[in-house]
Amino acid sequence: MAFKFEKLIVWQKAMDLNEVIFVITKDFPNEERFNLISQMRRAADSVALNIAEGSTSQSNLEYKRFLNYSIRSIVEVVSALFIARRRGYILEEVFQSTYTQSEEL
Template identity: 55%
Template sequence: MSFKFEKLIIWQKSMSFGEDIFILSQNFPKDEAFNLTSQIRRASDSIALNISEGSILQSKLEFRKFLGYSIRSLAEVVTCLYKAKNRKYISEVNFEEMYNDSYNLMNQIIAFRNQIKE
């Protein structure tokens, strides 16, 4: 027994991505707990949440819309990564790794969304 979204590679990868962001953000300063730390965690979690929500009992058009929300959340994560790098909370190496993961995940979500036809 499983939910439809559990079989989606984009959901599986977005779940792993969210965990990687959580681990990375554990090193942010305590005074960012309610700001950047919270924002990047919520945005990264929102990627998988929107994929799962959109896949259940939705029309193809609605599912495409929720995948768009996931892509927007991913863009938000990238902006937070820039903020973290600029504030010296993460190294250039960490930034590049997560940036590349973000870019690859975005392209996979877009490719999946483009396969969904009305």
């Protein structure tokens, strides 16, 4: 592995969540393409991207800042999951599974 972040379990789990969000949103209605789909995917991308970027930090303070960005993005993903569930785009089982995965991350 060439980059430090590749070894981080938290980054690996963020990549797993990213894939789940991508698959889930494939089944959303087309009218959500520029709204909820885009928002969820960007937030999920941001989780892994900020962990990776923060891993190159020279100080713990800077690294923590990037991890805080990741946490905020996870919260955004979870909030979007609630919206998707309320709109009937995902089943309760999918919501619970992804919620749990997000919480663990």
